[in-house]
Amino acid sequence: MSAIPLTARGAERLQAELQRLKTVERPQVINAIAEARSHGDLSENAEYDAARERQGFVEGRIQELEGTLSNAQIINPADLQLEGQAVFGATVQIEDLESGECLSYQIVGDLEADIKANRISVSSPVARALIGKSEGDVVEVRAPAGVREYEVRSVSYD
Structure with a gap:
């Protein structure tokens, strides 16, 4: 993968978003999935489906940000x-x-x-x-x- 040009401020914003996703969003999604599981039958549980969909989004965004930051070329x-x-x-x-x-x-x-x-x-x-x-x-x-x-x-x- 080629280098991704970023300003220092842009890299900081992406790093802050990654940190928020890992420390706030991910635990919230895990709790929502656990809560939805406690309601029983998962095949007809809309809360469970929504929590799993949100988990997929959060995990995908974390991977995207990690990939971007690992290939970032910070330019001042x-x-x-x-x-x-x-x-x-x-x-x-x-x-x-x-x-x-x-x-x-x-x-x-x-x-x-x-x-x-x-x-x-x-x-x-x-x-x-x-x-x-x-x-x-x-x-x-x-x-x-x-x-x-x-x-x-x-x-x-x-």
């Missing part, structure tokens, strides 16, 4: 010494040249992407256009809605 953009360049992990403030709207995005791995939190995937059209650019550069982004032009206002490594 400050260590790359590319002062002022947009790279993986950097937060880039851009201005839409047509509308004048300012946007700020952190470029993260596919698993960390969350547009509501302004974290965009490194494989997205906007991030691909921004990689390697510096303050003052103008980038053209080819998106499904058409071609947009943005000016890079600032690059930071939070």
Whole structure:
């Protein structure tokens, strides 16, 4: 399996989720299964079926997170010494040249992407256009809605 790029903050979030699943969710599911078993006939026990389904989800997510974290490549953009360049992990403030709207995005791995939190995937059209650019550069982004032009206002490594 190839390396999975993650920011340090993203790796911490995944580690916290894994810890919660192992210490909180898994014991709750085990208790729910034991409780449902105590009700007798398992063939017609909806509580038992629901608890087993939840157990499958929890165990699957634990395996997925363990696999991801074992193959994670933690990237700290400050260590790359590319002062002022947009790279993986950097937060880039851009201005839409047509509308004048300012946007700020952190470029993260596919698993960390969350547009509501302004974290965009490194494989997205906007991030691909921004990689390697510096303050003052103008980038053209080819998106499904058409071609947009943005000016890079600032690059930071939070």
